[in-house]
Amino acid sequence: MAADLIVGIQWGDEGKGKIVDLLAQKYDIVCRYQGGHNAGHTIVVAGKTIALHLIPSGILNPKATNIIGNGVVVSPEALLKEMEQFDNLEGRLLISDKAHLIFKYHEQIDKARERLRGKNAIGTTGRGIGPAYSDKVSRQGHRMGELRDIDTLLDKIMDYFKANEAYFKALGIASPKKEELREELELYRQRLLPFVVDATNYLWEKMERGGHKILLEGAQGTMLDIDHGTYPYVTSSNTIAAGACTGLGLAPKDIGKVTGIAKAYCTRVGNGPFPTEELGALGDRLREQGHEFGTTTGRPRRCGWFDAVAARYASRLNGCDELALMKLDVLDGFEKIKVAVAYEYEGERIGYVPSDLENVRPVYEEFAGWDKVEGVRGWDDLPIEAKLYIEALEDLTDTRIGILSTSPDRADTIIRK
Ligand code: GDP
Ligand code: IMO
Ligand code: MG
Numbered sequence: 001m002a003a004d005l006i007v008g009i010q011w012g013d014e015g016k017g018k019i020v021d022l023l024a025q026k027y028d029i030v031c032r033y034q035g036g037h038n039a040g041h042t043i044v045v046a047g048k049t050i051a052l053h054l055i056p057s058g059i060l061n062p063k064a065t066n067i068i069g070n071g072v073v074v075s076p077e078a079l080l081k082e083m084e085q086f087d088n089l090e091g092r093l094l095i096s097d098k099a100h101l102i103f104k105y106h107e108q109i110d111k112a113r114e115r116l117r118g119k120n121a122i123g124t125t126g127r128g129i130g131p132a133y134s135d136k137v138s139r140q141g142h143r144m145g146e147l148r149d150i151d152t153l154l155d156k157i158m159d160y161f162k163a164n165e166a167y168f169k170a171l172g173i174a175s176p177k178k179e180e181l182r183e184e185l186e187l188y189r190q191r192l193l194p195f196v197v198d199a200t201n202y203l204w205e206k207m208e209r210g211g212h213k214i215l216l217e218g219a220q221g222t223m224l225d226i227d228h229g230t231y232p233y234v235t236s237s238n239t240i241a242a243g244a245c246t247g248l249g250l251a252p253k254d255i256g257k258v259t260g261i262a263k264a265y266c267t268r269v270g271n272g273p274f275p276t277e278e279l280g281a282l283g284d285r286l287r288e289q290g291h292e293f294g295t296t297t298g299r300p301r302r303c304g305w306f307d308a309v310a311a312r313y314a315s316r317l318n319g320c321d322e323l324a325l326m327k328l329d330v331l332d333g334f335e336k337i338k339v340a341v342a343y344e345y346e347g348e349r350i351g352y353v354p355s356d357l358e359n360v361r362p363v364y365e366e367f368a369g370w371d372k373v374e375g376v377r378g379w380d381d382l383p384i385e386a387k388l389y390i391e392a393l394e395d396l397t398d399t400r401i402g403i404l405s406t407s408p409d410r411a412d413t414i415i416r417k
Contacts (some may be wrong), residue, residue: 263324275304
């Protein structure tokens with residue numbers, strides 16, 4: 001049976017966690033395939049809030065197995081901290097032995113490079129994501145499975161420091177102390193190795209046997225994709241649906257239904273182009289009504305209007321069968337709601353996303369606002385203005401909107417027939 005997939009179609013923080021948690025009640029296996037603890041997925045159930053960074057958002061379904069795939073970069077320290085929130089993870093959490101490790105020095109490199117970039121900083125989460133992926137690609141990274149033999153791993157890390165001595169010195173990063181590092185690795189070996197498996201084989205077996213429903217959970221969003229996002233202001237992985245193939249060891253034909261997650265407006269954390277950003281009072285109002293502060297870093301998110309050009313691009317890139325439109329309630333009380341329906345670029349009106357997105361200006365269409373949709377759980381109970389807005393977004397993105405969300409709570413969701 002093919003695996004269904006959830007993917008962010010904006011700049012992250014679209015509400016993926018809420019939808020994965022909601023859908024996970026019907027799935028047996030939930031997998032993360034890229035990113036690391038730069039992600040922050042918030043779930044609210046019956047007034048209780050849970051923030052997840054590395055553990056897939058299926059963890060609240062006690063029957064689901066949660067997999068951290070080979071495409072994820074794992075900070076053992078962050079993972080152990082996150083695991084403390086849950087009892088009995090044995091058998092409910094599996095980590096690929098091919099997932100790369102993030103060490104303290106990756107975080108130090110990330111922060112040092114950001115400092116050196118000055119005003120051109122990416123605005124990373126400072127979690128060491130980029131440096132860990134760089135080490136993976138330059139074949140000097142280390143994988144989960146290497147925790148099986150920490151003596152060898154320790155020697156390799158010390159050699160790596162020696163080989164890159166000048167670089168580390170220039171960044172002001174000291175070599176780790178061998179005995180301290182050994183203790184750290186020993187702790188990770190003891191606590192994490194019981195969860196480490198060949199995750200690809202595990203998934204293949206379940207797929208071949210049949211009867212297991214599998215959900216794949218993307219982190220970040222399409223516009224932060226290393227290839228198709230707003231490079232270099234992106235994250236260091238393929239966030240799009242295609243990333244699930246490499247990040248788990250699946251073939252394209254293993255992917256089933258793709259649901260793109262979008263906010264009813266737009267946000268972005270960190271630097272880089274954001275055509276529909278509102279820098280004034282309207283942006284402040286969206287930030288306040290939407291509580292737009294990062295789950296991972298607490299940074300205020302930049303806010304603006306729904307960008308239908310970028311959303312249509314993202315829907316095509318991911319092959320979205322449908323969209324979930326989140327945070328519709330945040331637009332409650334706005335008299336007028338704007339949507340970018342095209343861009344002005346090099347003196348022309350265009351309907352696609354050029355690779356230099358910083359040089360476009362949005363062309364807006366205005367829609368009438370509504371009083372209140374907060375907590376609405378049925379399509380028929382939505383005000384006509386909200387229905388018209390949703391239908392217009394379906395037209396503009398060429399994608400059906402199958403799910404609507406009207407509060408952070410799992411229960412406040414409309415599944416359209
Ligand atoms: P993710 O990274 O895509 O999982 O999204 P985040 O969890 O970082 O950010 C989304 C935020 O919006 C979280 O605080 C959610 O609890 C919240 N949220 C999700 N859906 C809704 C909604 O429909 N309405 C409101 N008001 N908040 C929502
Ligand atoms: P979730 O999964 C929003 C952004 C950072 C920065 C850029 C690169 O919660 O949607 P990185 O630390 O990855 O090297 O930072 O990517 N970023 C996110 N923005 N949501 C996220 O994850 C993000 N993960 C990274 O702000 O601009
Ligand atoms: Mg988030």
